[in-house]
Amino acid sequence: MKRADETPKVPRIKLWPRAVVPYQIEVPPEASVELQRAIDRYQQLRIFSFVLRTPENAEEFPDYLRFVTGKRNFSHIGKAGGGQEVQLAPGFTTGNALHEIGHALGRGHEHCRSDRDDYVTIRWENIDTHAIIEFTRHWMGPAELGHYDPTSIMHYSKMTFTKNGNHTCEPKVKVRNGLLMGQRKQLSDLDAVAFGRLYQQESGQLYQQESGQLYQQESGRLYQQEAER
Ligand SMILES: [Zn+2]
DSSP: OOOTTSSOOOOOOOOOGGGEEEEEEOSOHHHHHHHHHHHHHHHHTTSOEEEEOOTTTGGGOSSEEEEEEOSSOEEOSSOOSSEEEEEEOTTOOHHHHHHHHHHHTTOOOGGGSTTGGGTEEEOGGGBOGGGGGGGOOOSOOHHHHOSOOTTSTTOOOTTTTBSSSSOSEEESSEEOSSOOTTOOSOOOHHHHHHHHHHTHHHHOHHHHHHHHHHHHHHHHHSEEOOOOO
16 A cells, blocks of 8 residues: 555646736735735745736736635645635634745645655654645655755644644754744745745746845755754
């Protein structure tokens, strides 16, 4: 029998052309503050142009994100076509929104990267049966995303989807940037690098000049490969 992690498979995802991301906000005004903070943070990366979709420009932007309230936080990975929902559960935080927008921009979960086994140990025996699929490796790795980052906004915590209170995912690397594995507070420096790499064809020269250097620095400085006890 094949183990759940033996076949990296995820269909090639669609990125947003020219890194332009049209969107509509359909969450209640009190919740839109957190959402707007997340959108602003992505804008600050100077990779993406988030464009508010209006009746005036609707024809120009047939594909767009619809931020809606849902039962749980959920997003398709990459551009799906048409008005695609990014669902945000009541009480969502800026960090939750950063995570779901990360999916919508084309990133899967960090702990599912092709190179994850060098950085984390998946404890299959502790994972809720219905959530096994959330730990399946996909094809993206260092070439697409840069250095692996346990503190990525796209990474699970040690306990995500545990069925018995024991760890589902354990880091093999010591993290040196002051963030926790599975944090939902902010984009890490390496998240910025990952989005830049993923979109370097779409977003053009600006990123390549500014962040190529960042990538070199961050991957050397922040991480050491040593077992954590
Ligand atoms: Zn997710």
